[in-house]
Amino acid sequence: MQLAVNIAVLASIYALICCGYVLIYRVSRVLSLAHGELMMLGAYGLYATASLFSGHPLLAVAAAGGLALAVGAAVYAALMWRMTGESVLAAVLATIALGILLRGVIVLAFGSQTQHPLRDLGWSNVSLEVGGGARISAVGLALVLGTAVVYGSLFAFLRGTRWGIRMRAAGQNPLLAAQRGIGLHGIYALAWALATFTGGMAGMLLACDAGLEGTLVTIGLKAFPAALVGGLDSLLGALVGALVVAGAEVLMIHYVDPLLSDVVPFLVLLAMLVVRPWGLFGSREELDRV
Amino acid sequence: MRSKSLIVAALAALPLCAAAQDAYVIGVSAAMTGPVAATYAPVVDAMKAYLEHINGRGGINGKPVRLVVLDDQAQPSRAAANAKQLVAQEKVLMLLNTSLSSTYAPMVAEARSAGVPLYFAGAVCPKDTFPPADPLQFCSTAFGANLDSQAALAFVKAQSREPVRIGFAAMAIPISRGEIDYAEGLSKTLGMTPVEKQITPPPTPDYTPFATKLKDANPNWMYSWAPWVSQVRTFEAMRRLGWSGRYITWAHLNAEEELARVRDGGLYVIGTNAFLEDNLPVHAEMRAIAHRANLPHPVSYLTEGFVAGFVLETALRNTPWPPTPQKALAAMNSLKVDLKGLRGGPLEWTKTNHFRTRQYYRVWRWDPAGTRVARVQDWQAIDVKQ
Numbered sequence: 001m002q003l004a005v006n007i008a009v010l011a012s013i014y015a016l017i018c019c020g021y022v023l024i025y026r027v028s029r030v031l032s033l034a035h036g037e038l039m040m041l042g043a044y045g046l047y048a049t050a051s052l053f054s055g056h057p058l059l060a061v062a063a064a065g066g067l068a069l070a071v072g073a074a075v076y077a078a079l080m081w082r083m084t085g086e087s088v089l090a091a092v093l094a095t096i097a098l099g100i101l102l103r104g105v106i107v108l109a110f111g112s113q114t115q116h117p118l119r120d121l122g123w124s125n126v127s128l129e130v131g132g133g134a135r136i137s138a139v140g141l142a143l144v145l146g147t148a149v150v151y152g153s154l155f156a157f158l159r160g161t162r163w164g165i166r167m168r169a170a171g172q173n174p175l176l177a178a179q180r181g182i183g184l185h186g187i188y189a190l191a192w193a194l195a196t197f198t199g200g201m202a203g204m205l206l207a208c209d210a211g212l213e214g215t216l217v218t219i220g221l222k223a224f225p226a227a228l229v230g231g232l233d234s235l236l237g238a239l240v241g242a243l244v245v246a247g248a249e250v251l252m253i254h255y256v257d258p259l260l261s262d263v264v265p266f267l268v269l270l271a272m273l274v275v276r277p278w279g280l281f282g283s284r285e286e287l288d289r290v
Numbered sequence: 291m292r293s294k295s296l297i298v299a300a301l302a303a304l305p306l307c308a309a310a311q312d313a314y315v316i317g318v319s320a321a322m323t324g325p326v327a328a329t330y331a332p333v334v335d336a337m338k339a340y341l342e343h344i345n346g347r348g349g350i351n352g353k354p355v356r357l358v359v360l361d362d363q364a365q366p367s368r369a370a371a372n373a374k375q376l377v378a379q380e381k382v383l384m385l386l387n388t389s390l391s392s393t394y395a396p397m398v399a400e401a402r403s404a405g406v407p408l409y410f411a412g413a414v415c416p417k418d419t420f421p422p423a424d425p426l427q428f429c430s431t432a433f434g435a436n437l438d439s440q441a442a443l444a445f446v447k448a449q450s451r452e453p454v455r456i457g458f459a460a461m462a463i464p465i466s467r468g469e470i471d472y473a474e475g476l477s478k479t480l481g482m483t484p485v486e487k488q489i490t491p492p493p494t495p496d497y498t499p500f501a502t503k504l505k506d507a508n509p510n511w512m513y514s515w516a517p518w519v520s521q522v523r524t525f526e527a528m529r530r531l532g533w534s535g536r537y538i539t540w541a542h543l544n545a546e547e548e549l550a551r552v553r554d555g556g557l558y559v560i561g562t563n564a565f566l567e568d569n570l571p572v573h574a575e576m577r578a579i580a581h582r583a584n585l586p587h588p589v590s591y592l593t594e595g596f597v598a599g600f601v602l603e604t605a606l607r608n609t610p611w612p613p614t615p616q617k618a619l620a621a622m623n624s625l626k627v628d629l630k631g632l633r634g635g636p637l638e639w640t641k642t643n644h645f646r647t648r649q650y651y652r653v654w655r656w657d658p659a660g661t662r663v664a665r666v667q668d669w670q671a672i673d674v675k676q
Contacts, residue, residue: 002531006499013495104323111586112327114519114544119551127530137530140498206495210523214325215493222495253488253499259462261499262491 001132007250009140012147015242016202017223020195026233027171027191030091034099036220042068042200043207050120057121072196076189118208139209225265229272231282313356314606317376320388324363330388332587333412336595339583350606370396377404388412406615411598423644430601432562439473441651442560454482457509459524461516462491469515485509501527510535518542546590555658563593572630634669
């Protein structure tokens, strides 16, 4: 039972991070390599709002979420919209530059010391019994529930709302979507905002669990194989990919060798690239673009 | 960007009349930014603040000390470029490394070709500083491979009335793995039963899967020697899984602050530096200097940097003017530094021992009854032999 809980928590972390990669790629065909940094920025946003709204943790969390949405939209408005019409490679390079810039800005603004936003919020990461002798931390539970809510909301948004349908249309055929009067810049900005929000949410929860420091960026990159395994243009794929990678990782730690946990995601990815290069739920035609 | 500002700050701290050739020039390559900066930047910042304080009081032997700090972001290629620049352009008297062990090789090569002493401060002491020492490499950093495990396991043995079933946790970096492998072997010779060993990759999003396996092995003691994040997160994950044993681990720069954050009487830290809780006269001096320099780190993080500052001060005081790398080397080969209580005794280097002749250990934990960090074991000395 504890193994199942461990898989669920790790899969939730990967799925929440992957969500941002997939949203941006699905809508604009841009692979954001600044996602780890945006995730970390979201976590530092929580650290800042926790100090700003001291004694009002819910307000601080809501403000941090709003900040992440705004940052995502601002990144598109300030940088990525200029990449519209440019080659995919140029856009990817722009995200790399953005990542380097953000890392520098974060060090200058917040320093290099480990921070603990959960303590600043006045909360503690208690342990909860979930049956069968298994336990989960409060932050772990928040990760699982948060991921479920995010994915549920995104599926509902993309299938049942006007803006969601527009977003899917822009992703499938931007030229046709534009000719039908859909404002592509608005759609792309929304995708960046949502991706930064979900990534920021992952960053906030990870920082609450483990403290906030520069290595958070690397965890952002570590989730990338899960997105590729599931299919880079499929939200359902991201969810399944995260579960596959997390399951392989946890089982390898428990039954084989903990040292293999670092390479397992990439072994799964390699196997997937050999058997089904476009991922479990990805579109075959997208491979050429990648 | 930060490294440039540090250089500018260092220059600005000097009296205007002090020309470059009229100062003791020390070249530092350090991880001032990047993922591991939290471990290294406080050391350099504290050392710099202390040397500025010395400069403000007339310098050493009537000459100022000029610290040229270049950021290597813990990248070997940057460390190599920094070392070349420091030797060729800055004509430094001594090279100083405060960064990851992966940056050592290029700096050692540069130090050898230039015949300049290389001092590791706040960075892991390489084996070459232990007796018989490499002629050019020196180290004052608190932790010492093998010695730390000897001290930690001796403490575990002394504390335990019941048979010890011990688990081990390391990070998947060579130095941490090597030390934990050594400790595992040592535990058997001390009559303990090693029950499980987990090596976590850096970084790990969730430590619970590793902690689950450790907890399932049911150890009554755990020992970890790794970067702080790995040590404390393994402990916290085990506690959340319901493990109730005792955990001893290395006291990194942030240990005192972290003990107060975690507030668990079963978490012990072993280290060689005094804590602010001791409230020594030198701590008041550290507070005043840190305040004047407006350092962004808690004072409890600065001990290692002040130790390095004391070492540099003593070494340079014994280096007659005009200084040369050879004169500095001669001074460092026979050095005794009064650390004012920051460690259990003076730091001594000899011609064959560039680590220290004696290492002193203390153990601390959170005292739930007194709600404060409390000393569990006072200084215990281990002689460092060949």
